Amino acid sequence: MPSYTAPTKDYAYLTQDVFDLSSQNIPGYEDLDRDFTTAVIGEAGKLASEVMSPVNQTGDQEGCTLENGVVRTPTGFSEAFDALRDGGWPGIDMPEEYGGQNMPFVMHTAVNQMFSAANHALIMYPGLTHGAASALLAHASDEQKNTYLPNMVSCKWTGTMNLTEPHCGTDLGLLRTKAEPQEDGTYKVSGQKIFISSGDHDMAENIIHLVLAKIPGEPNNVKGISLFIVPKFLVNEDGSLGARNGVSVGNLEKKMGIHGNATCVMNYDGATGYLVGEVNKGMRAMFTMMNEARIGAALQGVSAAELGYQNALAYAKDRLQGRDVTGVKNPEGPADPLIVHPDIRRNLMDQKSFVEAGRALGVWSSMKLDQAHRNNDADALALISLLTPVMKGFCSDKGFDMAVQSQQILGGHGYIEEWGLSQCLRDARIAQIYEGANGIQALDLVARKLPSDNGKAFRDFIALVSGFIAEHKDDETIGAEVIAPLKAALNDLQTAAMTFVQNGMKDINATLSGSYDFMHLFGHVLLGYMWGLQAVASQAALAAGSEDPAFHDAKLLSARFYNTRHLPMTATHLARIKTTAAPVMEMDVEAF
Incomplete structure (x- = not known):
């Protein structure tokens, strides 16, 4: 049976050391100090690990049934849902006038990422409710809000x-x-x-x-x-x-x-x-819900990768198989643990570096949403609108890939349902499809979001990351292996966008056939930037004499790994984009 441990320590690091929430100039953030966020995330983590996770595999094995027109949920789901509801978690960021707690959206994101990793299927019930409530908050009449929102915020309905x-x-x-x-x-x-x-x-x-x-x-x-x-x-x-x-x-x-x-x-x-x-005006109203759901699908990809990684890591540390080529590491046993082998470590580092950057992206993007809504910041709203299809497409794609890799660590046991990695992979797959399939996300990105307002949001993103690079490019510790690869990747992103500008009107098929590569190129840059931010924070913590140097050393190593091993993929995506539409469009339909 798979297990899940909520990453509360990492969330404390992100909310305080990396992003220092209480210092942000966003209404409501002044309350998000270390004690408060640690308490909230800690309680959510207990619920995820102790209540929701234990019925995750049960939900997969039993499924739902339709009896006399009513759907029955799996054993234990109702009790876990009651625990969510009784704790007020579904309305954590909803207005107090409808029974919510009015916390910033960033707190909703942090707790729901843990809930999703613990039990993807269960958290969808309050997740869809949250999205529907958000749509009503934005577009419904006062009478409709008063009729429906109190019970939806509480998840009584x-x-x-x-x-x-x-x-x-x-x-x-x-x-x-x-x-x-x-x-x-x-x-x-x-x-x-x-x-x-x-x-x-x-x-x-x-x-x-x-x-x-x-x-x-x-x-x-x-x-x-x-x-x-x-x-x-x-x-x-x-x-x-x-x-x-x-x-x-x-x-x-x-x-x-x-x-x-x-x-x-x-x-x-x-x-x-x-x-x-x-x-x-139904589409405008529904897209309030859809955009929230797309960010949620992105984080579901990260959550699936996290669940798979935790179980693959435990297996790699415990399973004895073969000997380390550089010398025996477990002389008392018949073999060394899997984790000593370079390719196993490469696989685990792929997973770890994606999960931790994806988690950081969830916090950062939620901050931008809070900035947009609580400060009425149009630029922040435009930026998150640009990044939503990137996050949804890239993170759900990579989340599935990482679930596959976690299954691979277990070898044959990964293919056996009892161990739970098959469920992790199967659950992850839907995030690439629903809330707008990822190919549609890519088309939306290059055809609508990228050129919107003459590309202002894209230029703002480039300026943001360029400023970060300029500030830290000469840093002795991270300059060469974290910042320099990020700079090269950002240049690839700019070049790809310029290619679309130059060729788009002359050959729209060239732009559209390169859209998926552009989405992934952009996604790599986003995660590379998240690793840059974490590297700076951990470097500062070590310089200040951190009481947990091993934690921050691991962050720096993970940043180096992702930015040197994964960011070079941006060059491949750029090369594909530059091939124009010919390799994609020239074949006659009958030849397929």
């Missing part, structure tokens, strides 16, 4: 988002679900939605579905989509639950992974719905 239909995934202009206006101001919603995560379950009294639909007579394309609240049970004026609405589960999908989460086919048969925001 949960939420979903309903986009995809059997014939319609990315191209939402093709959706057929309709919403017919009624005399009382409500709508009758009819249609079918598929792949609806957390679509039904037995852990909450009500489920609030946010459904995209078209109103008859409005444009029959993406500009004619509106968003509707469609509750499982109607809500009476006094807040009590009323009649069952015309929404039902048609089927439970049988999936590769995340078996403990109910992925439903949802049927809407004249269900009562309530318009959110303006007619035909």
Whole structure:
């Protein structure tokens, strides 16, 4: 059975030593000192390790079942969900007026990354609810907020988002679900939605579905989509639950992974719905939820890699196999532990350096979101909008790759379900697909986000990292092996963007065929920057006489490893981008 230990020590390092949250000029951050953040993260870590993790494999083995129209969750899920709910964790960053704790988003990210690593399938139930609540906070009427948010913030009620239909995934202009206006101001919603995560379950009294639909007579394309609240049970004026609405589960999908989460086919048969925001502005409202979910998917990739790494590391230290080529390391035993072998260490360092940089990226990006929303900072919002597809695509891709590598450490045991690495890999795979498949993320990045506002957000990012490089390039300890590779990678990123600028209008296929490489190139630069920030922090801690020098030495070694071993991949991605569209587009369809 796989185990999970929450990385509370690393979060203390990130929140205090690297980013020094309480010194940031962001409202609410003044309270995020070491004592406070350590207490919050410590309690969340206990919940993740002691309550959520033990039912992770159970969820995979049992899955969800559909009985008489109701979804039943696996053994132990309801109790773990109650513990989440009773601790107030789902509303940690939500407004106090709706029952939340109004902490900055950065704290939500830190605790939910641990929850996701402990039990990916379970945390999706409150995760989808959080996204739905965020969409209502931004776009719903006051009456709607007062009706739904208190119970959603507490997770007494949960939420979903309903986009995809059997014939319609990315191209939402093709959706057929309709919403017919009624005399009382409500709508009758009819249609079918598929792949609806957390679509039904037995852990909450009500489920609030946010459904995209078209109103008859409005444009029959993406500009004619509106968003509707469609509750499982109607809500009476006094807040009590009323009649069952015309929404039902048609089927439970049988999936590769995340078996403990109910992925439903949802049927809407004249269900009562309530318009959110303006007619035909549904996509704008839904993308409030989608963007949050995409950052969440990025961190799910990191979380899967972390779970795999922890178990692969334990196995590599314990499993005796072969002898160290430089000399026996375990003379009392029949063989040396796996971890003495160079290729095993290379594999583990790949995992460690990705996980720790990805965790730092989660904290840093959440700070930028807090800066955007709490300071009303348009530049910070534009920057995180640019980086969202990079994070989602790169981190979920690499998270899956790292899950594969962790499985490889266990050899044959990694292929056996009992050890849990198969589940880790299978669960990780979905993060590359849902919330917008990663190929779509790459297209969104180069076609929309990169040129937005004449590339201002991209230039801001380049200036940010360039300033960091200039400040530390001559540092004796990290200049050559951390900063110099980051500078070369950043130059590759700039060159790739300029290639798109020069060729994009003349050959749009060249830009689009290079988009996936650009997304990964950008992702490497982001993680290289995260390692630069950590290297500077650990170097300062050592200079100040840290009581834990081994921890900071390991950080410096990890920074050197990632920036010297992984950042050179940016040159490969740039070379691919420069090949233009010819190798991709010239073959006739019939020749495939």
